Amino acid sequence: MKIAVCLKRVPDTTAKIVVGGDGKSIDESGVKFVPNPYDEYALEAAIALKEKAGAGETVVVALGTDAAQETIRTALAMGIDRGVLLQSPGSADGFEVAKAIAAELKGQGYDLILFGKMAxxxxxxxxxxxxxxxxxxxxxxxxxxxTVEGGALTAEREIEGGVEQLACQLPAVVTADKGINTPRLPSLKGIMAAKKKPLETKPVSLGAGSITVTSLALPPERQAGKIVGEGPDAVPALVQLLRTEAKVI
Amino acid sequence: MAAILAVTEQRGGALRKVSLEVISAARALADQLGASVDAIVLSNGAVDGAGNLGSAGADQVLAASHDAFGLYSPDGYAATIASIGGNYAAIVFAASAMGRDLAPRVAARLGTGCATDVTGLGVEGGKVTATRPVYAGKAIQKITLGGSPAVVSIRPNTFPVSTGAGKAGAAGTVAVPAFATRVTVKGVKAPEQAALDVTEAPIVVSGGRGLKEPGNFKLLEDLAAAFGSAAVGASRAVVDAGWREHGAQVGQTGKTVAPTLYVAVGISGAIQHLAGMRTSKVIVAINKDKDAPIFKVADYGIVGDLFEVVPRLTDEVKKLRAE
Structure with a gap:
């Protein structure tokens, strides 16, 4: 099986967001960057499928700045065989990003192409x-x-109030949600081995796209409300407030 | 006259409520553009509730019928919408499980970009603009869509439903083009208990590590049942510990919710959790630690032992609803 995993470098989910000087993007100073958490599920799925098949190749493809090389190395340390960095500052228009990634993957003989469901x-x-x-x-x-078996896959995806069951033939594209697996942590041996794995870099230039970011702002602060009271005796007052003041019940 | 296409959703032959939000959002946009609204209903037969689409703001209701359209057909729905999509100034989807899959398919087929999960729509200089939360709501991005059509999906529970139009939309049909079925939807597994999804419930009761063990979520299920239309959510810590299904997780690596009332029980309020629920209309926090960050975003708080406070709250809500 030949499997590609597409990976994005993103700010850690615990990072505090500060708007940058351009008013359109974040201030990256002091922000820790990590592999996109949903992409980690895709990486784990690829590594586990190759292990099960006993043969094949896994390739990680990232589109980003040179800083994303470190993110690719994390994927290689988990067990992916080689990496490709499409050097680009990215785009607000996902379709432009998709075109560059599709051009890289086209005709390469991948049986499965994995993504995280979103960044x-x-x-x-x-x-x-x-x-x-x-x-x-x-x-x-x-x-x-x-489940991937005999040149086909079956999958489940959560929908509102249920689970949709789907099937298709390979080659196919799958985007991963939480629940699909538990991503492994890179082992010390894996980290050492990752340093020697191939990482190819290719500059790509994205089209202008149809989506333009005009501003980025922090959401209005929520005003801290009131502590209604302590313990169960405060409950009747809370219920009264929810009904007469907030009018939500 | 320019027109906007609103993509509705049905499940099991019944229109989903989010469809009315989509039409209302499309109507508001159409009024700014001086455009009309077409609503498309994809199904394999009659759809309950389709008669309400006119009063929500659709000028015309287009039926696209196909034997394979009882369930979601990713390839068939995309082919049908793409076959007419080029005629519209904008296409509005719901950012639901279906819309999140379908909108980028249609956008790609039309060769344009797609703005997902928008919480506001407008028009500036003749172009569609949108606001959308990014970084799980830690920041708000404003964008301009230069593509034709402008493809957007709206976040559920965010756009008000208008029912004032008071007219029945004209009826039309869309011919379903021949399409290759690359992916087959085999079926939909319903959960053991029919439960509301946290993204669509008007009231969400969420629990965190303060509940001490998975069995204690029964307290929150009881409270949710007392409220009536409510869903039970969970913090990342308890989902990672395997206490609750990941579909219930609220926060940056889970779901972003915007209910009318959000009750956080035994949740300290980590930044990634707050990101997922801060746009709730009213937030109530119940926590034994008076310094917990959750109280900084809560409209109302009770400091105390949740094992005493929650059962009392359940009783009081039951009493109120019995009145």
């Missing part, structure tokens, strides 16, 4: 699906359970 920075939730459309491949998004 926790821009919340675009679309690049994996768009890549599948561009490559005219079957795609199942936001997968929380995956």
């Amino acid at each position: 926790v920075d821009d919340y675009n939730h679309q690049v994996g699906v768009m890549v599948a459309e561009l490559l005219e491949l079957p795609c199942v998004s936001a997968v929380s359970a995956l």
Whole structure:
């Protein structure tokens, strides 16, 4: 099996967000960057599938600045065989990113192309699906359970109030949701081995796209409310406030 | 006249409520653009509730019928919408499980970008603008969509439903084009108990590590049942510990919710959790630690032992609803 995993470098979810001087992006100083958490599920799925198959190749593809090399090394330390960095500052338009990634993956003989269901920075939730459309491949998004067998896959995805069950032939694109697996941590041996694994860098230039960010701002602060009281005796007053003041029950 | 396409959702032959939010959002946008609204209903037969689409703001209701459209058909729905999408100034989806899968498919087929999970829509200089939370709501991005059509998905529970239009939309049909089925939806497994999704419930009761063990979530289920239309959510800590399904997780690596009332029980309020619920209309916190960060965003707080406070709250809510 030949499997590609697409990876993005994002700010850690615990990072405090400060708007940068341009008023359109974040101030990256002092922010810790990590592999996108949903992409870690995709990495784990790829490594586990290759282990189960006993043969094949896993490749991680990231689009980002040179700083993303470190993120790729983390994936290599988990057990991915080699990495490709598409050097680009990125785009607010996910379709432009999808076009660059699709061009890299096209004709490379991948049986499976994995993504995280979304990146926790821009919340675009679309690049994996768009890549599948561009490559005219079957795609199942936001997968929380995956079985690959005999050239086909079955998958489950959560929908409101239920679980959708899907099937398709390989080659295919899958985007991973939480629940699909538990990503492994890189071992010390893996970290050492990652330093020697191939990492290819290629500059790419993205189109202008149709989406322009005009501003980035922090949301209005929520005013701290009132402590109604202490212990169960405060409950009647709370219920009264919810009914007469907030009018929500 | 320019037109906007609103993509509705049905499940099991019944229109989903989020469809009315989509049409209302499309209507508001259409009024600014001087455009009309077409609503598309994809199904394999009659859809309960489709008659309400006119009063929510649709000028025309387009039926796209196909035997394979009883369940979601990723390839069939995308092919159908893409076949007419080029005629519209904008296409509005819900950022639901279906819309998040479908909107980028349609955008890619039309060769344009897609703005997902928007919480506000407007028009400036003839172009569609949108606001959307990024970094799980820790920041708000404003964007301009230069593509034609402008493809957007709206966050559920965010756009008000208008029912004032008071007219039935004209009826039309859309021919479903031939399409290749690359992915088959085999079925939908319903949970053992039909539960509201945290992203769509008007009231969400969430629990964290303060509940001490998984069995104690029964207290929150009881409270949710007392409220009526409520869902039970959870913090990342308890989902990671395996106490609750990941679908219930509220926060940056889980779901972002915006209910009318959010009750945080035994949740300290880590930054990634706050990111997922800060746009709730009213927040109530119950925590034994008076310095917990959750009280900084809560409208109302009770400092105390949740094992005493929650059962009392359940009783009081039951009493109120019995009145």
